[in-house]
Amino acid sequence: MSRNALSDTTKTSSSTLRRSRSRLLAGVFTLALAGGVVGGVVLPEIVTPAEAQLSTNQPASTFSFADIVEKVSPAVVSVKVKKDGDADVAMNDDEPGAQNVPPQIERFMRRFGLGPNGPQGGPDAGPRRGGPGGGHGRVVGQGSGFFISADGYVVTNNHVVDGASEVDVTLTDGKSYTAKVVGTDPRTDVALLKVDGKGDFPWVKLAETAPRVGDWVVAVGNPFGLGGTVTAGIVSARGRDIGSGPYDDFLQIDAPINRGNSGGPTFGLNGEVIGVNTAIVSPSGGNVGIAFAIPSETVSQVVEALKSGGQVARGYVGVQIQPVSDEVAEAMDLKDAQGALVAQVQPGTPGEKAGLKPGDIVTAIDGETIKDSREMSRDIARKKPGVTVKLSVLRDGKSITVPVTLEQLPTDVASNDTGKGAEQEKGNRDVPRLGLSLAPAKGVAGAGDLGVVITEVDPNGPAAERGLKAGDVILDVAGKPVMKPSDVRDGLAAAKKDNRKAVLLRVKSEQGTRFVAISLGDNRG
Numbered sequence: 001m002s003r004n005a006l007s008d009t010t011k012t013s014s015s016t017l018r019r020s021r022s023r024l025l026a027g028v029f030t031l032a033l034a035g036g037v038v039g040g041v042v043l044p045e046i047v048t049p050a051e052a053q054l055s056t057n058q059p060a061s062t063f064s065f066a067d068i069v070e071k072v073s074p075a076v077v078s079v080k081v082k083k084d085g086d087a088d089v090a091m092n093d094d095e096p097g098a099q100n101v102p103p104q105i106e107r108f109m110r111r112f113g114l115g116p117n118g119p120q121g122g123p124d125a126g127p128r129r130g131g132p133g134g135g136h137g138r139v140v141g142q143g144s145g146f147f148i149s150a151d152g153y154v155v156t157n158n159h160v161v162d163g164a165s166e167v168d169v170t171l172t173d174g175k176s177y178t179a180k181v182v183g184t185d186p187r188t189d190v191a192l193l194k195v196d197g198k199g200d201f202p203w204v205k206l207a208e209t210a211p212r213v214g215d216w217v218v219a220v221g222n223p224f225g226l227g228g229t230v231t232a233g234i235v236s237a238r239g240r241d242i243g244s245g246p247y248d249d250f251l252q253i254d255a256p257i258n259r260g261n262s263g264g265p266t267f268g269l270n271g272e273v274i275g276v277n278t279a280i281v282s283p284s285g286g287n288v289g290i291a292f293a294i295p296s297e298t299v300s301q302v303v304e305a306l307k308s309g310g311q312v313a314r315g316y317v318g319v320q321i322q323p324v325s326d327e328v329a330e331a332m333d334l335k336d337a338q339g340a341l342v343a344q345v346q347p348g349t350p351g352e353k354a355g356l357k358p359g360d361i362v363t364a365i366d367g368e369t370i371k372d373s374r375e376m377s378r379d380i381a382r383k384k385p386g387v388t389v390k391l392s393v394l395r396d397g398k399s400i401t402v403p404v405t406l407e408q409l410p411t412d413v414a415s416n417d418t419g420k421g422a423e424q425e426k427g428n429r430d431v432p433r434l435g436l437s438l439a440p441a442k443g444v445a446g447a448g449d450l451g452v453v454i455t456e457v458d459p460n461g462p463a464a465e466r467g468l469k470a471g472d473v474i475l476d477v478a479g480k481p482v483m484k485p486s487d488v489r490d491g492l493a494a495a496k497k498d499n500r501k502a503v504l505l506r507v508k509s510e511q512g513t514r515f516v517a518i519s520l521g522d523n524r525g
Contacts, residue, residue: 065218069230072271074172074202078222079143079156079179079193079263082166144221144264145169145193146273147203148303152177152195155303156263157278158184161191169195171202172228183306187314188298189278191263192306204265206296206303207272211235211251219255219277219291221264231256233289235274240292241374249378250292251275257291266293275299301382315383315406318349319356320512321373327517331478331502332361339363339394340373343506344513354404357395358506358513359479364392380406434492434518435461438485441473451475451508452482466516468507475513476506496520 143160147153154169161167167179179193195201211217215235223229233255240250253266257280265273275293305312321340329337342360345351362376363369366389370376383389385408393402435458441447451473457464474482477491478500495503502519 065230065232068218068267068269068271069220072204072218072265072267073220073228073230075147075204076220076228076265077145077147077154077169077171078225078227079145079154079160080168080170081141081143081161081164082168083141083163084165142222142225142260143262144260144277146220146265147195147201148206148273149203150201151199152197152201153182153303153307154179154193154195155265155276155299156191156193157276158186158189158191159278160263161193162186167193169193170227183310185302185306185312187312188294188302190276190294190299190302190306192303204267205272206300207268207270207274208296208300210238210295210297211268211274213237215274216269217253217255217266217274218269219253219257219261219264219266221257221261221277223258223260225260229261236290238295248374249295249298250278251295253291253293254289255291256289261291272296273299313385314381314409315385315387315389316349316409317351317356317380317404317406318346319351320344320346320514321362321376322514323372323374324361325517327502327519328504328515330519331500331504331517333397333500334361334394338369338371340370340376341515343515344508350404350407354391354402356391356393356402356404358476359395359504359515360402361394362391363394363399366390367392381409385409434463434488436463436468438474438488440484442483447473448508450481450483452485452488462518466518468505468516469509471509473508474505475508476504478503492520 141160143156145154145156145160148155161181161184164181167181168176169179170176177195177197179195182192182194184191213235217233217235219231219233221229233253235251236254237252240252241248251266251274253275255266257277261277262279264277266275266277268274274296276296276299277291277293279292281288281290302312320343322343324332324334324337324339324341326337328341329335339361342351342356342358342362344358345356365376365379368379370379380389383406385406388403388405391402391404393400436454437456438452439455441451441453442449447453454463454468454470454472454474457468457470474488476482477488478495480487480491482488482491492503500520502517505516505518507514507516
């Protein structure tokens with residue numbers, strides 16, 4: 001078999017195994033019926049998952065993934081990374097109790113009641129990146145990767161090679177090569193390496209179509225430095241957001257993935273790569289059946305960009321957006337909680353030049369409907385700088401079209417001043433209906449010139465329940481700018497007079513600017 005033919009679709013026949021499985025299942029079904037009909041319920045026919053895709057030139061009892069594994073494994077490599085020094089480096093990822101959890105993943109951990117020290121203080125919990133760890137002096141870590149071309153291009157995770165002074169890859173035949181980092185994309189956690197050789201490396205193809213939930217998958221990688229390890233499972237879910245960035249769109253799989261699998265491929269039954277393993281949820285430090293992979297579509301786009309320029313050029317509008325929640329939809333009198341709500345327009349950006357405003361709701365891009373802010377972020381990021389897109393915008397209850405010429409996404413986006421540490425002022429500025437104490441921003445050091453600063457929050461009040469904190473600055477109430485506490489009170493009173501069930505506050509915090517919907521039914525006096 002030619003090594004370069006690894007990317008070809010695996011040729012299988014389904015008739016024999018289907019007949020064998022039918023005979024086997026018929027026997028099982030017959031045994032079930034032999035016990036009689038229980039409670040008048042007739043047992044349904046049993047259907048096996050991914051039946052149409054399984055290799056079937058053998059009896060059901062002897063089916064295995066061996067043919068697929070034999071074909072694709074030569075293209076999978078172990079990645080060894082060396083780093084100089086020990087500054088800002090975590091424990092070795094293969095040591096028990098390692099805390100190799102990036103800060104952006106911790107938000108996802110909290111959803112499961114997990115923390116860096118595990119549930120109820122137990123050791124080693126939460127989603128974990130499976131890449132390199134650390135130590136003192138010369139740091140060595142391990143991960144996985146795979147060839148995507150015969151001339152030596154290798155895909156792995158950014159977090160596997162981040163900060164590396166030297167990268168080596170080892171093939172299944174034991175040969176090792178020094179690899180050059182062509183480029184990385186931290187936003188999607190994809191890295192592209194290049195190995196020099198004769199141009200006859202075994203390689204595999206990135207799938208062009210997304211798998212279905214329930215499809216069988218095979219993962220190959222280097223867990224705990226063991227190398228050449230194969231596990232199998234199914235696609236558990238698609239479109240997962242694990243809090244690692246604005247472009248999260250992960251596949252969730254239940255094939256056992258452990259530390260060191262990061263950067264390794266997950267294959268469909270046709271031998272094509274459907275995803276790149278990147279993170280796991282682990283209360284104990286080991287696999288619990290929840291792993292995440294970057295979809296091949298995303299990987300393919302990033303790899304092409306890294307090949308051509310060493311970095312990914314993404315389109316940029318320059319607005320802070322958030323989902324349209326049910327509370328926001330109610331406050332804005334919308335029929336559907338759908339689209340991306342513009343919370344802030346950054347000065348000097350394409351969004352400001354095009355005339356976008358806070359409170360606008362983007363419902364479609366070039367005629368294609370978007371369901372939420374994440375989808376808008378991903379769609380805009382896929383477009384090239386310089387392209388003009390037509391945004392369908394809902395403004396003041398009317399639909400308009402706003403053309404926006406995209407620019408290059410900046411490497412760093414400056415965060416807003418939050419006014420944190422504002423002095424507390426009470427007295428007649430208190431607004432008991434929200435459980436807040438307020439003060440004009442102009443009178444509080446570091447709060448800026450616009451809006452009203454929250455100086456104290458009643459932990460049992462409705463504002464606290466919506467996540468408002470001391471130091472946050474209220475900019476608008478029901479679409480109207482506020483400059484003093486009485487403006488906030490008047491805005492609430494006007495909304496209640498109009499029989500609105502909720503009111504929108506536009507709030508600036510250390511996370512940026514966002515809209516917060518406060519139910520007027522929550523008012524407590």
